[in-house]
Amino acid sequence: MIVEDTVAQTLVMYNSVTGFSQTYATWIAEELQAQLLPFDELDSVNLADYDVVIYGAGVRMSRIRGFHTFRKKLATTDGAPAENVIVWANGGTPQHPDRDWKAAAGTFTRRELARGAYKYFYFEGGIRYEGLNKPEYLLLKTFAKRVQKYRDRGEWAAQVADGIVEGYDHTSREAIRPLVEYARQLQTATKS
CATH class of the missing domain: 3.40.50.360 (Flavodoxin domain)
Incomplete structure (x- = not known):
């Protein structure tokens, strides 16, 4: 350029x-x-x-x-x-x-x-999830499971809990x- x-x-x-x-x-x-x-x-x-x-x-x-x-x-x-x-x-x-x-x-x-x-x-x-190395992939999947129990901490927590399972692009x-x-x-x- x-x-x-x-x-x-x-x-x-x-x-x-x-x-x-x-x-x-x-x-x-x-x-x-x-x-x-x-x-x-x-x-x-x-x-x-x-x-x-x-x-x-x-x-x-x-x-x-x-x-x-x-x-x-x-x-x-x-x-x-x-x-x-x-x-x-x-x-x-x-x-x-x-x-x-x-x-x-x-x-x-x-x-x-x-x-x-x-x-x-x-x-x-x-x-x-695409592009992550195996340890980061597993860490994020583990976090996705854990974050589900914090859904009641506000609208943003519920949004993250819903989206983290499959992934999202915002x-x-x-x-x-x-x-x-x-x-x-x-x-x-x-x-x-």
């Missing part, structure tokens, strides 16, 4: 196991006219070449997949300043202000959280709007 010099160089990197992160990353890259790269190409890219860097991945055990490695690369390559880095996570639970922060709290250091080092967004993805292009708007502000600010 050819990007004019008047447009901020933007990278969207994603770490996807079951496809939800790749879907969101593709939509974000299209909206922002950004370069799109999978996580396994992290070593081949110089993050300092970009004005805005966006990283997203699925959540596993309340942590954003691969962020620890991404953070190291960002630090060692003198990459985009933290204020120009956007991070998103996607998971199987519906978006809700009381829960959306949990992946950030499990992923970012206390110092990063206290400083608000990275602008963070959460998107609902879904549950897909990706929504509309969900990325706040991230895209914020990224456009960064793109404008870095080129002014």
Whole structure:
């Protein structure tokens, strides 16, 4: 993709196991006219070449997949300043202000959280068993059985319990709007 010099160089990197992160990353890259790269190409890219860097991945055990490695690369390559880095996570639970922060709290250091080092967004993805390795597949199936006894803890718990058995896809292009708007502000600010 050819990007004019008047447009901020933007990278969207994603770490996807079951496809939800790749879907969101593709939509974000299209909206922002950004370069799109999978996580396994992290070593081949110089993050300092970009004005805005966006990283997203699925959540596993309340942590954003691969962020620890991404953070190291960002630090060692003198990459985009933290204020120009956007991070998103996607998971199987519906978006809700009381829960959306949990992946950030499990992923970012206390110092990063206290400083608000990275602008963070959460998107609902879904549950897909295809693509999971055997241990993760078995773990998710076990969790699917256990979660049934928590159906009475609210509407979202019942939704998760119903959907986790067979899997579901709740990706929504509309969900990325706040991230895209914020990224456009960064793109404008870095080129002014």
